[in-house]
Amino acid sequence: MPGMSKQELKHDELADFLDQVGLWYHRNAKWIQWVVFAAIIAFIGVRLYDQYAETKAAKATAELGKAQSMLASALVERSDSKRKELFATAISEAERLAREHGNSFHGRQALLLLGNAHYYYSLALANQKSEASEQRKLARQAYEKFIAAAATPEEKATGQLALGNVLENELFASRDMALLKQAADAYNEVIKLVPESYLAAE
Numbered sequence: 001m002p003g004m005s006k007q008e009l010k011h012d013e014l015a016d017f018l019d020q021v022g023l024w025y026h027r028n029a030k031w032i033q034w035v036v037f038a039a040i041i042a043f044i045g046v047r048l049y050d051q052y053a054e055t056k057a058a059k060a061t062a063e064l065g066k067a068q069s070m071l072a073s074a075l076v077e078r079s080d081s082k083r084k085e086l087f088a089t090a091i092s093e094a095e096r097l098a099r100e101h102g103n104s105f106h107g108r109q110a111l112l113l114l115g116n117a118h119y120y121y122s123l124a125l126a127n128q129k130s131e132a133s134e135q136r137k138l139a140r141q142a143y144e145k146f147i148a149a150a151a152t153p154e155e156k157a158t159g160q161l162a163l164g165n166v167l168e169n170e171l172f173a174s175r176d177m178a179l180l181k182q183a184a185d186a187y188n189e190v191i192k193l194v195p196e197s198y199l200a201a202e
Helices: 006-076 080-101 105-124 129-149 153-174 178-193
Strands: none
Touching: 006 080, 006 105, 080 105, 105 129, 105 153, 129 153, 153 178
């Protein structure tokens, strides 16, 4: 424009720009509000999910600890009926936790606990051969599931070590020599997975 300074021209252009922004906002106000609202809801949702996940993990840890405590109590219980009840409860809780937490850390630990509960129960049933053999079979199944779900070489090695142990015990009980190679294979897997670990020394 003739007679306008550069400063006045810039001010005029800025005013035009602000007018355009204001017009655009007026036309899209509802849409913008919905976008902002959705962003806020998404943020709140993420925070709530984080809190929920933390709470769920804490609850799972506590429940695993309780099941492990039941198993520990079963190992030292003198009463046959009470020991059977404690083993049954520990097994039931481990099954539930494994089912509820799937392939998560807590789910895998529940599978390992389940295998241990069945295995130690088989030792407590040493004078009841068929029942003890069934418990070793269930322990083996739980350990195999744990190995399949393992997230680290250390977890897999832990499962293989436990599997080898239960196979070895079944070998002594059944005299089935086919189990000798299976147990040896499980132990060799431990050495391959974690050659420098204390697990390999077992």
